[in-house]
Amino acid sequence: MPVSQHSSRGAGWKATRLRILERDAYTCWMCGGEADQVDHRLAKSKGGADTDDNLSAACARCNNSKSDAVMVRTPYWDTEYLANIV
Numbered sequence: 001m002p003v004s005q006h007s008s009r010g011a012g013w014k015a016t017r018l019r020i021l022e023r024d025a026y027t028c029w030m031c032g033g034e035a036d037q038v039d040h041r042l043a044k045s046k047g048g049a050d051t052d053d054n055l056s057a058a059c060a061r062c063n064n065s066k067s068d069a070v071m072v073r074t075p076y077w078d079t080e081y082l083a084n085i086v
């Protein structure tokens with residue numbers, strides 16, 4: 001049986017998603033905003049696992065902008081933050 005790339009969003013995903021959102025207090029891991037999604041820090045397509053430590057709460061803005069890249073704590077639009085770490 002072929003396994004799709006998004007197989008993690010099957011039966012168990014709903015429970016996992018809720019667990020991660022509650023663990024992270026519905027706070028986006030990247031920007032600290034209100035999160036209503038959960039995504040892989042290291043994308044599955046890059047070899048990321050479906051384990052709790054590779055999953056983080058994320059807001060739609062960060063999740064969409066991240067796409068398939070590795071999730072970083074620095075949103076690319078946060079130039080003030082970038083200026084402080086570069």
Ligand SMILES: [Zn+2]
Pocket residue numbers: 028029030031032033058059060061062063
């Ligand atoms: Zn965010």
